[in-house]
Structures are given as C-alpha cells and as structure tokens.
Amino acid sequence: MTDPAAPTDPAALLGHLAGHPALADRLGGDPARWSVREIGDGNVNFVYVVRGPNGAVCVKQAPPYVRVAGPSWALTPRRVLFEHRAVVEHRLHAPEFVPKPWYVDAESHLLAVDFLEGHTVMRGELVDGALHPHFAAQAARYLADTLFGTSDLALTATRKRELAAFFETNTAMCRIMEDMVFTEIYLPHPRNRWTSPELDDDVRRLRDDTELKLAVSRLKSRYLSSRDALLHGDLHTGSIMVSADGIAVIDQEFACYGPMGFDIGTLLAHLLIGYFAAGAHGPERAAQRAWLLSAVEEVWEGFRARFAELWRTRAAGDAYPAALFDGVDLEPERQRYLDALFAESLGFCGAEILRRVIGFARPDDFTTLKDPATRAAAERRALALARSLVTEPGRYRTAAEVTEAARQA
Amino acid sequence: MTDPAAPTDPAALLGHLAGHPALADRLGGDPARWSVREIGDGNVNFVYVVRGPNGAVCVKQAPPYVRVAGPSWALTPRRVLFEHRAVVEHRLHAPEFVPKPWYVDAESHLLAVDFLEGHTVMRGELVDGALHPHFAAQAARYLADTLFGTSDLALTATRKRELAAFFETNTAMCRIMEDMVFTEIYLPHPRNRWTSPELDDDVRRLRDDTELKLAVSRLKSRYLSSRDALLHGDLHTGSIMVSADGIAVIDQEFACYGPMGFDIGTLLAHLLIGYFAAGAHGPERAAQRAWLLSAVEEVWEGFRARFAELWRTRAAGDAYPAALFDGVDLEPERQRYLDALFAESLGFCGAEILRRVIGFARPDDFTTLKDPATRAAAERRALALARSLVTEPGRYRTAAEVTEAARQA
Numbered sequence: 001m002t003d004p005a006a007p008t009d010p011a012a013l014l015g016h017l018a019g020h021p022a023l024a025d026r027l028g029g030d031p032a033r034w035s036v037r038e039i040g041d042g043n044v045n046f047v048y049v050v051r052g053p054n055g056a057v058c059v060k061q062a063p064p065y066v067r068v069a070g071p072s073w074a075l076t077p078r079r080v081l082f083e084h085r086a087v088v089e090h091r092l093h094a095p096e097f098v099p100k101p102w103y104v105d106a107e108s109h110l111l112a113v114d115f116l117e118g119h120t121v122m123r124g125e126l127v128d129g130a131l132h133p134h135f136a137a138q139a140a141r142y143l144a145d146t147l148f149g150t151s152d153l154a155l156t157a158t159r160k161r162e163l164a165a166f167f168e169t170n171t172a173m174c175r176i177m178e179d180m181v182f183t184e185i186y187l188p189h190p191r192n193r194w195t196s197p198e199l200d201d202d203v204r205r206l207r208d209d210t211e212l213k214l215a216v217s218r219l220k221s222r223y224l225s226s227r228d229a230l231l232h233g234d235l236h237t238g239s240i241m242v243s244a245d246g247i248a249v250i251d252q253e254f255a256c257y258g259p260m261g262f263d264i265g266t267l268l269a270h271l272l273i274g275y276f277a278a279g280a281h282g283p284e285r286a287a288q289r290a291w292l293l294s295a296v297e298e299v300w301e302g303f304r305a306r307f308a309e310l311w312r313t314r315a316a317g318d319a320y321p322a323a324l325f326d327g328v329d330l331e332p333e334r335q336r337y338l339d340a341l342f343a344e345s346l347g348f349c350g351a352e353i354l355r356r357v358i359g360f361a362r363p364d365d366f367t368t369l370k371d372p373a374t375r376a377a378a379e380r381r382a383l384a385l386a387r388s389l390v391t392e393p394g395r396y397r398t399a400a401e402v403t404e405a406a407r408q409a
Numbered sequence: 410m411t412d413p414a415a416p417t418d419p420a421a422l423l424g425h426l427a428g429h430p431a432l433a434d435r436l437g438g439d440p441a442r443w444s445v446r447e448i449g450d451g452n453v454n455f456v457y458v459v460r461g462p463n464g465a466v467c468v469k470q471a472p473p474y475v476r477v478a479g480p481s482w483a484l485t486p487r488r489v490l491f492e493h494r495a496v497v498e499h500r501l502h503a504p505e506f507v508p509k510p511w512y513v514d515a516e517s518h519l520l521a522v523d524f525l526e527g528h529t530v531m532r533g534e535l536v537d538g539a540l541h542p543h544f545a546a547q548a549a550r551y552l553a554d555t556l557f558g559t560s561d562l563a564l565t566a567t568r569k570r571e572l573a574a575f576f577e578t579n580t581a582m583c584r585i586m587e588d589m590v591f592t593e594i595y596l597p598h599p600r601n602r603w604t605s606p607e608l609d610d611d612v613r614r615l616r617d618d619t620e621l622k623l624a625v626s627r628l629k630s631r632y633l634s635s636r637d638a639l640l641h642g643d644l645h646t647g648s649i650m651v652s653a654d655g656i657a658v659i660d661q662e663f664a665c666y667g668p669m670g671f672d673i674g675t676l677l678a679h680l681l682i683g684y685f686a687a688g689a690h691g692p693e694r695a696a697q698r699a700w701l702l703s704a705v706e707e708v709w710e711g712f713r714a715r716f717a718e719l720w721r722t723r724a725a726g727d728a729y730p731a732a733l734f735d736g737v738d739l740e741p742e743r744q745r746y747l748d749a750l751f752a753e754s755l756g757f758c759g760a761e762i763l764r765r766v767i768g769f770a771r772p773d774d775f776t777t778l779k780d781p782a783t784r785a786a787a788e789r790r791a792l793a794l795a796r797s798l799v800t801e802p803g804r805y806r807t808a809a810e811v812t813e814a815a816r817q818a
Contacts, residue, residue, distance in 0.1 A: 152633045157587055160633070161580045168574035171567050178566055178727060186733050210737050217729045224561045224569070224728060228634050318587060319633060320626045324595050328619050 010036040010048075013059065016108060017050060023102045023112060027052025043068045043361070044075070044253065049115055056115035057102055062253075063109075075172060077109035079253040082170040084111050086255030089163065089230055093149030097142040097249050116248050119241035126237060126274040127364050129281070129288055136295040138247045139240070139267060140302025147260045148310040150230035152319035160317075164227045164257040173254045177233065181355050182220035186213050191360040198376030202383055203358055215390045216354075219347050227257035235263045236352075236363070237270040261341055264303060265348025270363070271296050272349070272406055273356060273382060277365035280378040293403040300342065300399040308334050343393040346402065350389030353382050385409040419445040419457075422468065425517060426459060432511045432521060437463025452477045452770070453484070453662065458524055465524035466511055471662075472518075484581060486518035488662040491579040493520050495664030498572065498639055502558030506551040506658050525657050528650035535646060535683040536773050538690070538697055545704040547656045548649070548676060549711025556669045557719040559639035561728035569726075573636045573666040582663045586642065590764050591629035595622050600769040607785030611792055612767055624799045625763075628756050636666035644672045645761075645772070646679040669750055673712060674757025679772070680705050681758070681815055682765060682791060686774035689787040702812040709751065709808040717743045752802040755811065759798030762791050794818040 017023050018031035027034055027050065034052045044067055048059040062077040084104035091098045099113040125132060148154055150163065185192055186207055194203055206212065232239065233254030241248040275292040278285040311334050315322060320330065356363050357379045369375035385406050388395070396402050426432050427440035436443055436459065443461045453476055457468040471486040493513035500507045508522040534541060557563055559572065594601055595616055603612055615621065641648065642663030650657045684701040687694040720743050724731060729739065765772050766788045778784035794815050797804070805811050 152630060157584060157633055158580050161577050161583065165574050165577035168570050168577060171570045174570065175566060183730050183733070210734075213733050213737075214742055217733065221561060221728045224566055225637050226635055319630045321592050324592070324622050324626065325619075328622075333623055 013048060013061075013110075014050070016105070016110065017057075017059070017112065020103050023057065026055055026057060026102055028054025042251075044079075050112075051115075056117070057112045058099070058115040059110055059112045061108070061110050075176075078106075079170070079173055080104060080109050080111040081106055082167065082173065082255050083251070083253040085166060086230060086232070086252035087113065089150060090146045090232075090249075090252070093154075094142050094145035097138065097145075097247060098252075099248055099250065113250075116241050116243070119243045119246075119248060121238055122240040122242045122247070123237040123270070123274075123364055125242055126277075126288075126292075127368050129278070129285055131288055131291045132242050133291065134245060135242060135247060136298035137302050140299045141306055142247070142249055143235075143264055143267070143299070144303050144306035144310060146232070147229040147263065148307050148314075150257075151228055151260070151317065153311055153315050153317045155317050157318040160227075163230060167230065167256045168227075170254075170256050173233070174256050177254060178220065178223065180359055180361065181351055182216055182223065184360070185355050185358040186216065192358055193360065193362055194358045195366075195372050195376045195379055198372055199357070199379060199383075202380060206354070206358065206383075209387070211391055212387055215347065216351055219351050219390070222259045222344070223262060226259045229257070229260045229263075231256055231258045231260070231263045233258070233263070235266045237267075237274065238363070259344060259348070261344030261346075261348045264300070264341070264345040265350075266352045267299060268296055268345065268349040268402075269352035269356070269386075270365075271299065272385065273353060273363055273365050275406060276378045276382040276385075276409075277369060279381065280369050280374045293406060296403050296406075297399040300345070304338050304342075307338065339397075342396075342399075346389045346393035346396055350386040350391075350393075353386035354390070357383055357386075381409040422457060422470075422519075423459070425514070425519065426466075426468070426521065429512050432466065435464055435466060435511055436461025451660075453488075459521075460524075465526070466521045467508070467524040468519055468521045470517070470519050484585075487515075488579070488582055489513060489518050489520040490515055491576065491582065491664050492660070492662040494575060495639065495641070495661035496522065498559060499555045499641075499658075499661070502563075503551050503554035506547065506554075506656060508657055508659065522659075525650050525652070528652045528655075528657060530647055531649040531651045531656070532646040532679070532683075532773055534651055535686075535697075535701075536777050538687070538694055540697055540700045541651050542700065543654055544651060544656060545707035546711050549708045550715055551656070551658055552644075552673055552676070552708070553712045553715035553719060555641070556638040556672065557716050557723075559666075560637055560669070560726065562720055562724050562726045564726050566727040569636075572639060576639065576665045577636075579663075579665050582642070583665050586663060587629065587632065589768055589770065590760055591625055591632065593769070594764050594767040595625065601767055602769065602771055603767045604775075604781050604785045604788055607781055608766070608788060608792075611789060615763070615767065615792075618796070620800055621796055624756065625760055628760050628799070631668045631753070632671060635668045637669045638666065638672075640665055640667045640669070640672045642667070642672070644675045646676075646683065647772070668753060668757070670753030670755075670757045673709070673750070673754040674759075675761045676708060677705055677754065677758040677811075678761035678765070678795075679774075680708065681794065682762060682772055682774050684815060685787045685791040685794075685818075686778060688790065689778050689783045702815060705812050705815075706808040709754070713747050713751075716747065748806075751805075751808075755798045755802035755805055759795040759800075759802075762795035763799070766792055766795075790818040 014031055014034055014036055029052050034050055036048050036050045039047050039049055046061045050057050050059055060080060062080045064074060064077045065071045066073040066075050084101055087098055087101045099116060102112040104111045152160060232252055233256055239249060239251040241250060271292050275289055278289045366375055366379055423440055423443055423445055438461050443459055445457055445459045448456050448458055455470045459466050459468055469489060471489045473483060473486045474480045475482040475484050493510055496507055496510045508525060511521040513520045561569060641658060641661055642665050643660060648658060648660040650659060680701050684698055687698045775784055775788055
C-alpha cells in the first residue's frame with residue numbers, strides 16, 4: 001500500500017483490517033479466515049466485501065484516479081475522507097438510511113462501512129422493471145432529515161461554519177459536478193456521448209439554446225455560492241441501495257455544502273429518467289411507469305411535509321431565532337420557503353436529466369435500451385421535459401403538474 | 410507579550426517591529442529613535458502609529474477581548490489574521506483603496522499597514538459637516554473591484570473554495586454580526602441602547618413587527634448561507650479614511666465570504682444615517698445633506714456601471730463560462746443580476762440602519778446630537794425609511810427612488 005496507484009491486494013487489505021480492533025470484532029473469528037471479494041461495480045473506486053463469521057463490511061479504496069477512466073484521469077484519493085465525514089454527519093440526522101462507518105484511513109484511503117445484506121442498487125432494480133413502493137417515503141425522509149439537520153434552521157452558525165469550512169475543501173469532487181452538470185454538455189467536449197446520429201440535431205440545438213444556457217448558468221452560480229445544507233452531492237439511483245423494506249444511501253464522496261435543491265432535483269431526475277426509459281418498454285412496464293410518477297410526487301410531497309414538521313419541532317439553529325417569533329405563526333413563511341425550494345429543485349432536476357442524456361455518465365436506464373431509435377425517442381421526451389424544468393420552473397406549482405408534464409412530453 | 414491579555418508596551422512593540430527587516434527599512438533609521446503613539450480610536454483593538462525618518466506605519470494589536478468592553482467580553486485575537494488575509498486579497502483587486510500591509514504576527518496578534526498621512530475617518534468628517542465630493546465614485550469603485558474580483562465571475566471555483574474555506578473559520582467575528590445586525594435589537598437585550606424615553610414606543614413596535622422580523626430573518630439566512638464574494642464585513646463610515654482626494658478602507662477583521670449586498674447596503678446605510686443626522690442641524694447643513702443623498706445615488710450607480718464593465722472585460726471565473734456564450738449578448742443577464750443585487754443591498758441597508766439606531770454600536774452621527782428630542786426625530790425618520798427598505802426593497806427600482814423616499818421620510 002505504499003504505492004498509491006496500486007489497488008490493495010487481498011492479503012494486504014485483510015492485514016490492514018485485522019489491525020483495527022473494532023472492525024475485527026465486527027467481523028469476528030480468525031482474520032486469516034475472512035473472505036474478501038472485489039465487487040467491481042464502482043465507477044470511481046475499488047469496492048470489496050469482507051466477510052467474517054459475525055458479519056460483513058464493505059471496504060472502499062480510492063485510487064488516485066477515476067477507476068473507470070484509469071490513471072490518465074487523476075483524482076485525489078482524499079475523497080474517502082469527505083465521504084466518511086458526510087456519513088458521520090448525515091447519520092446524526094438519518095442513521096436508519098446511512099450505513100454505519102467502521103473506520104477510515106487517511107493514508108491508505110480506505111473506508112469501511114457495514115455491508116448491506118440483501119440490498120441491491122436501486123438503478124438496477126429500475127432497469128429490471130421492479131417496483132419498490134416503500135422507496136419514495138423513505139427517500140423523502142432521508143432528504144428532509146439530512147438537509148434540514150445540516151442547515152441553519154437546525155445548527156448554530158458556529159457549528160455550521162466549521163462543517164462548511166471542512167467540506168469547502170472537497171474542491172476536486174465539486175469541480176467534477178461543476179464541469180459535468182453545468183458546463184461540458186453545452187460545448188463540444190470529448191467526454192460527451194449521446195445516441196448518435198438520432199440526437200445529433202437535439203444536441204446542436206441545445207448548444208445554441210441561449211435561454212437554456214443562461215438558466216443553467218444561474219443554477220451553476222447557486223451550486224458555487226450557496227451553502228444551505230450538507231449535500232450528498234450525487235444522489236442518483238445508483239447511490240441508493242434497496243431491499244424488500246428499506247433503503248440505504250451510499251457513495252457520499254461528492255458531499256459539499258450547497259443548495260438543497262441539488263440533492264432533491266438529482267433524485268427526482270433519476271426517477272423521471274427511469275420513467276422515460278420504462279416508456280420504451282411495452283405495456284408490461286405500465287405499472288412501473290405509474291409507480292415511478294407517483295414516486296416523484298411522493299418524494300417531493302413527503303419531503304415537504306417532513307421538512308415543515310422538523311422546522312416546527314426541531315428548529316434549534318441560528319436562522320429564524322425562536323426568541324424572535326414567540327407566539328407567531330411561522331407556517332406561511334415555511335410554505336414560502338418550500339415553494340422557493342421546489343422551484344430550485346426542478347431547475348437542478350432538469351439540468352441533471354440533460355447531462356445524463358448527453359454527457360459522460362449516461363445511466364443504464366437508457367443505455368440498456370439496445371434499439372437506438374427506441375432509446376432516442378425516450379431520451380428526446382426526457383430532454384423536452386428537462387428543458388422546461390430548467391427554463392420555466394415557476395410554471396410548476398405542484399409535483400403533480402410535473403408528472404402530468406412528463407406524461408405529455 | 411507572553412501575557413495575551415496585556416496590551417503591548419511601547420518598548421516591546423518597537424523591539425518587535427525592529428526585528429522585521431522590511432518594516433525596519435520602511436521606517437528607516439535607528440529603531441531606538443522611532444516614535445510610537447497609541448491613537449486609541451479603535452473600538453475593538455489597540456492602534457499605534459509608529460514613525461521613523463522614512464515613513465510611518467499603523468500597528469494594530471488585537472487583545473483577546475473587545476477593547477471598549479474590556480476583558481469581560483472575550484474575542485479571539487486571531488481576528489488580525491483574517492484582517493491581514495482580507496487586505497492581501499482585496500489589494501489584488503483594489504490596491505489603491507486598501508493600505509499596504511507590512512507584516513502580521515500570529516503570536517503577538519499584531520498587524521502593521523501603511524499609515525495614511527493626511528487622512529481622517531470619514532464618519533468624523535460627516536459629523537463635522539464636511540463634504541467629500543470624490544468619496545462616492547471611489548467607494549463605488551472599491552466595492553465593485555473587491556466584490557467582483559473575489560466572486561465566481563472572476564475566480565475559478567478552486568481558488569474561490571480555498572478562500573471561502575479560510576474565511577469560513579472567522580466564526581467569532583461573523584457571530585457578532587449575526588447577533589448585532591439581525592437578532593439582538595428585536596429582543597430585550599442588555600446591549601441595546603436608544604434615545605429613551607423618546608423612542609421607547611418605536612422600539613416596542615419594532616419588537617412586535619412580525620413582517621419586519623421575518624424579512625430580517627431572510628436577510629440573516631442570506632448572510633449565513635451565501636458566499637458570493639469576500640466581504641469587508643463592516644463597511645461603515647468609520648472603516649473608511651478620507652483625504653482631500655482619496656479614500657482608504659481599513660478594519661477588515663469582520664471579513665467573510667457572504668452576500669455582496671451586505672457590504673453595499675452597510676455603506677449606503679451610513680450615508681443615509683449621515684443624511685438624517687445632518688437633517689437635525691439647521692440650514693447650514695443643506696449642502697451636506699444634498700451631497701449625501703447624491704452620494705447614495707453615485708455609490709450605487711457607480712458600482713453598477715463598474716461591476717458591469719468588469720463582467721464585460723474581466724470575467725475569468727467559473728460562473729457563466731465564456732465558452733458557452735460566444736457571440737451572445739450577456740447584457741440583459743448582467744442587468745437582471747444587478748437588479749437583484751440592488752434589492753438585496755437595500756434590505757441589508759435597512760437592517761443596518763435599524764441596528765444603529767437601537768443597538769449596541771450607535772454611531773457618532775446620532776450620538777453627537779445632544780438634544781434628545783432633535784436626535785429622536787432624526788432617528789425616527791431613519792427608522793421609517795429603514796423599515797420600508799427591509800420589508801419592501803422591490804418597491805425601489807433606482808437609487809433616486811431611495812433618496813426621494815429619504816427626503817419624504
């Protein structure tokens with residue numbers, strides 16, 4: 001492990017883990033008999049499952065580059081430190097939705113968290129046509145609990161400034177989002193990919209769409225300059241594991257203080273991407289399509305209700321000091337705040353859909369559609385809705401209006 | 410200087426300065442013959458002028474408390490480090506308006522900058538009835554150059570995040586603003602002072618004014634959560650020195666990344682405070698009053714023009730990437746941005762006026778008015794305008810509409 005470019009060999013990894021008593025207890029038994037398996041589904045990191053008689057942990061190792069791109073795309077391995085701190089902070093507010101961390105090592109860039117038995121990646125479930133009726137309510141609660149809990153409504157300014165200062169140094173990971181979400185797809189860029197030639201004209205139009213590029217630039221400015229809450233930072237359906245009755249959120253390496261609408265919008269975007277992709281399948285996916293649109297509504301409405309409840313019952317932060325509003329009904333202010341957050345979320349939702357159709361990181365929902373004409377038709381519907389969400393978010397007053405627009409797209 | 414609570418004695422101070430070659434060169438000659446004088450006009454720090462044959466420096470020493478309050482009000486002496494870094498960063502963009510720093514010492518909490526020969530404090534000039542016709546154009550340029558130069562329009566995200574992370578740790582100084590500007594005056598608080606009993610009813614009404622407190626809380630949330638530019642953080646007329654033809658901005662210890670409107674609004678507030686105070690004098694202050702209102706208009710209009718010019722000619726930041734807008738006229742977007750910034754600035758302007766009439770730090774403009782009835786009348790006019798600026802900033806489309814409202818108040 002002295003060569004930072006080399007992924008850990010299994011024996012070295014086991015030796016490292018055995019040296020940590022809490023982790024050794026967690027796995028149990030003789031370390032020589034632990035099993036280790038590289039599961040290889042990380043785009044950015046190496047991921048191992050290490051199993052002992054008492055349990056299993058998932059160990060992530062960050063090489064100093066992007067795994068799928070190789071050493072030519074350098075990336076700081078310190079990203080595991082930001083992921084670890086985000087896990088710790090989010091677990092203070094939403095422990096049931098974030099796997100427990102066992103240890104982090106700043107030298108070997110290893111992070112170990114509980115392995116989630118019986119969980120699969122949400123995006124894979126969507127691609128396979130599955131429905132998870134419990135997903136939306138839990139995702140809504142995760143979003144509300146983490147975003148409210150790390151905001152000025154919940155934290156003192158002293159505590160929030162300390163957190164924001166730490167995450168402000170997650171510069172390299174934020175830069176990826178700044179480039180990929182808000183910039184590259186609006187330019188000829190070697191990383192861009194799309195269904196070609198079917199969408200070539202759409203891509204040309206997008207690059208010439210000044211109204212859209214201005215609206216996206218305003219969203220980028222918000223991403224760069226607002227520090228409303230500690231974001232997951234990359235909350236797509238590949239960052240959420242599901243089981244028969246629960247969800248768990250992983251891959252927090254893009255965590256930063258930023259606008260709440262970025263996390264909310266990203267998740268809504270991937271539910272809508274799942275919906276448009278499902279639309280390319282036949283009638284056998286009708287129930288999944290209906291569920292995905294209801295999930296869009298439930299995520300937002302559930303978030304809204306939970307966030308307002310937390311504000312009513314757990315507002316201990318320096319914003320809106322309680323001493324100033326004794327006996328005052330703050331409910332209209334909360335609804336005003338949430339209306340503005342909804343519009344912001346829709347903007348980020350649209351930007352995320354656009355970059356997933358045209359950019360570097362195209363999701364399996366679309367790429368598994370093998371017929372280009374069918375895929376392009378689904379992607380074009382997604383683009384149409386996305387443009388509207390970015391350029392006229394104020395047109396949508398409720399999530400039901402968004403899902404209706406998705407049906408009409 | 411080992412006892413952090415003790416102000417430096419002159420001999421120790423001179424010994425310290427003599428040990429720094431650049432500074433010794435600056436002052437020149439034999440250190441034993443330098444003169445040192447405590448000028449005693451700092452609220453927060455001890456301030457010395459040290460003079461040698463070649464020149465003079467101003468040395469600020471931060472005790473671990475607020476000077477005017479004494480050791481019972483503890484305050485981190487690290488504030489000089491934030492002041493020093495803000496001076497360095499602002500001088501990259503506006504060197505003609507910020508005195509050159511010679512050295513900073515993190516152990517003795519000393520900061521030395523060029524002494525400004527022939528300069529006096531702007532607030533004292535206003536109290537004395539003076540006019541400084543060059544002031545507004547230079548203040549506008551200082552504001553535009555420092556705020557634009559430290560924003561996402563000028564800096565890469567990598568550079569801005571590094572700066573923001575550093576200044577995010579200026580927690581203790583920011584806390585003073587959070588408390589004094591946005592919170593304490595709306596509560597019974599032992600630090601509050603006002604012209605009593607004349608304004609007692611006004612103060613009572615203000616504490617019960619839910620619409621006002623909500624609007625102030627929204628401004629506080631922006632102060633807590635936006636990182637638009639590196640602010641001076643306390644840009645009142647006591648932080649600006651003037652001479653016959655120049656201005657110089659000092660006392661950057663409240664520097665933080667925050668909303669641009671906070672600096673702009675604070676300066677406009679103190680010009681308006683000067684105007685209302687001048688109104689309590691007779692016709693001999695008519696010219697000063699007219700000048701102060703024209704200065705309000707000139708500061709904003711000059712800022713607006715200069716900021717737009719910088720955006721046209723020096724936009725090298727990650728916001729609105731130039732590559733996306735080749736051949737596109739961004740002027741409507743600039744004007745839209747500046748319209749929003751004007752409204753934000755008026756909100757902060759109103760909040761600053763309110764806390765200067767009712768809070769701990771009442772300005773000499775008002776306190777030198779010895780007749781309570783006269784003073785209360787001037788302060789009441791200021792309160793009326795301030796409430797309108799905070800609760801309905803959108804009502805004012807131009808600075809001329811604000812000055813007209815000041816005349817009518």
